[in-house]
Amino acid sequence: MKIGILGTGVVSQTIAEKLVQLGHGVMIGTRDKQATLAKTGKDNFGRPTFSEWIKNNSKVQFEIYSEAASFGEFLVNATNGFGTMPALEAAGKRNLANKVMIDISNPLDFSKGMPPTLFISNTDSLGEQIQRTYPELKVVKALNTMNAYIMVNPALLPDDHNVFLNGNDVNAKNEVKMLLISFGWKEKNIIDMGDISTARGTEQILPIWVRLSGTLQTPIFNFKIVVGGK
Amino acid sequence: MKIGILGTGVVSQTIAEKLVQLGHGVMIGTRDKQATLAKTGKDNFGRPTFSEWIKNNSKVQFEIYSEAASFGEFLVNATNGFGTMPALEAAGKRNLANKVMIDISNPLDFSKGMPPTLFISNTDSLGEQIQRTYPELKVVKALNTMNAYIMVNPALLPDDHNVFLNGNDVNAKNEVKMLLISFGWKEKNIIDMGDISTARGTEQILPIWVRLSGTLQTPIFNFKIVVGGK
Numbered sequence: 305m306k307i308g309i310l311g312t313g314v315v316s317q318t319i320a321e322k323l324v325q326l327g328h329g330v331m332i333g334t335r336d337k338q339a340t341l342a343k344t345g346k347d348n349f350g351r352p353t354f355s356e357w358i359k360n361n362s363k364v365q366f367e368i369y370s371e372a373a374s375f376g377e378f379l380v381n382a383t384n385g386f387g388t389m390p391a392l393e394a395a396g397k398r399n400l401a402n403k404v405m406i407d408i409s410n411p412l413d414f415s416k417g418m419p420p421t422l423f424i425s426n427t428d429s430l431g432e433q434i435q436r437t438y439p440e441l442k443v444v445k446a447l448n449t450m451n452a453y454i455m456v457n458p459a460l461l462p463d464d465h466n467v468f469l470n471g472n473d474v475n476a477k478n479e480v481k482m483l484l485i486s487f488g489w490k491e492k493n494i495i496d497m498g499d500i501s502t503a504r505g506t507e508q509i510l511p512i513w514v515r516l517s518g519t520l521q522t523p524i525f526n527f528k529i530v531v532g533g534k
Numbered sequence: 535m536k537i538g539i540l541g542t543g544v545v546s547q548t549i550a551e552k553l554v555q556l557g558h559g560v561m562i563g564t565r566d567k568q569a570t571l572a573k574t575g576k577d578n579f580g581r582p583t584f585s586e587w588i589k590n591n592s593k594v595q596f597e598i599y600s601e602a603a604s605f606g607e608f609l610v611n612a613t614n615g616f617g618t619m620p621a622l623e624a625a626g627k628r629n630l631a632n633k634v635m636i637d638i639s640n641p642l643d644f645s646k647g648m649p650p651t652l653f654i655s656n657t658d659s660l661g662e663q664i665q666r667t668y669p670e671l672k673v674v675k676a677l678n679t680m681n682a683y684i685m686v687n688p689a690l691l692p693d694d695h696n697v698f699l700n701g702n703d704v705n706a707k708n709e710v711k712m713l714l715i716s717f718g719w720k721e722k723n724i725i726d727m728g729d730i731s732t733a734r735g736t737e738q739i740l741p742i743w744v745r746l747s748g749t750l751q752t753p754i755f756n757f758k759i760v761v762g763g764k
Binding site: 498 | 649651652655656657684690691692693694695698725726727728731732734735736738739741742743744745746748749750752754755756757758759760761762763
């Protein structure tokens with residue numbers, strides 16, 4: 305499958321590596337290629353710069369947003385929250401229409417320091433905002449509730465744990481489910497929450513995620529829903 | 535121990551039953567005793583009316599808020615979110631001072647139908663509001679992230695799962711921890727998140743809780759944090 309990924313950070317890179325491993329064609333999109341390649345300094349995860357990374361991952365194509373969106377039969381939004389709507393605008397409505405997009409973004413606002421707040425929450429969500437703005441795009445919010453390394457390698461954790469799907473289109477959710485299963489997710493651990501408005505819940509789990517990562521002193525954890533006998 | 539519980543709903547009743555079972559003296563407080571006793575009709579949980587319940591639980595004393603707060607050496611806030619601040623005002627500042635209070639309330643607003651929204655969230659929490667208003671009260675937010683039956687019987691679920699503590703006072707959190715252990719909680723499953731501002735995270739988990747209870751078609755579930763090897 306040809307997959308376009310919007311965004312160039314750790315989530316984008318981790319997903320891209322996994323997709324290449326699985327044999328997919330992958331193109332990462334950014335706003336300004338030269339600016340992205342010129343970025344210096346390690347990120348918070350101690351990873352190499354993007355320019356080093358892309359050199360070492362030569363099977364991943366790298367273009368501007370509109371190219372990546374046009375290339376992808378299937379899309380992944382791995383931009384940060386504030387970057388999401390501008391990235392989609394740059395991608396172009398025509399390049400988004402009738403495609404399935406996994407939306408991994410979170411409306412986190414770090415501008416006032418730690419802990420972050422949410423710049424959309426409670427009565428709306430970033431997932432809903434995307435779906436409203438691009439009604440022909442099939443948005444499936446998923447994977448936004450965990451660290452990137454767990455997204456593509458659920459066996460990193462010593463027990464079962466869950467990933468949540470939020471989206472209006474049942475077929476789109478099934479496509480995402482199949483992709484997640486190819487990432488190593490067990491079908492029973494994929495919870496379809498319902499329509500895109502359920503993204504309010506998965507996005508509002510971020511504040512406890514952020515505080516837990518401090519308390520546990522690791523980002524390598526996830527939520528498991530333990531259900532009682534019926 | 536003499537424990538005062540504010541509120542008369544399913545959470546209050548379930549906690550009261552457990553505390554009596556454990557040998558504590560329990561007084562439930564309400565705004566207006568006659569009004570509470572006059573309530574007819576089952577609640578959403580198919581439980582008896584409060585007047586029937588209190589008749590069958592004769593070891594539980596039943597008085598107005600200020601009496602229950604005065605009686606308790608240790609307090610439990612089991613009012614609903616909108617009822618919390620008025621209940622504490624009625625309880626009286628003097629009756630709250632220097633006491634530990636488990637705050638189980640959630641700022642849920644059902645006034646616009648389902649799903650509920652939060653009437654405080656993101657940049658503040660009900661837990662913080664209580665602590666700010668009553669600085670001499672030692673607020674420990676806990677148990678608000680699960681169904682009442684699980685609060686007092688964690689073994690209801692077939693696997694380990696977690697309860698979160700949010701509060702400024704370390705000794706108060708230890709007292710709450712001891713009480714939770716007496717309820718059947720394993721110490722390793724009690725996560726101290728930090729100061730009361732971490733209540734933003736545990737209160738904002740309610741939107742996903744509500745949607746999950748619909749998806750799973752049961753309220754008998756809880757969150758487990760699965761942590762990777764370090």
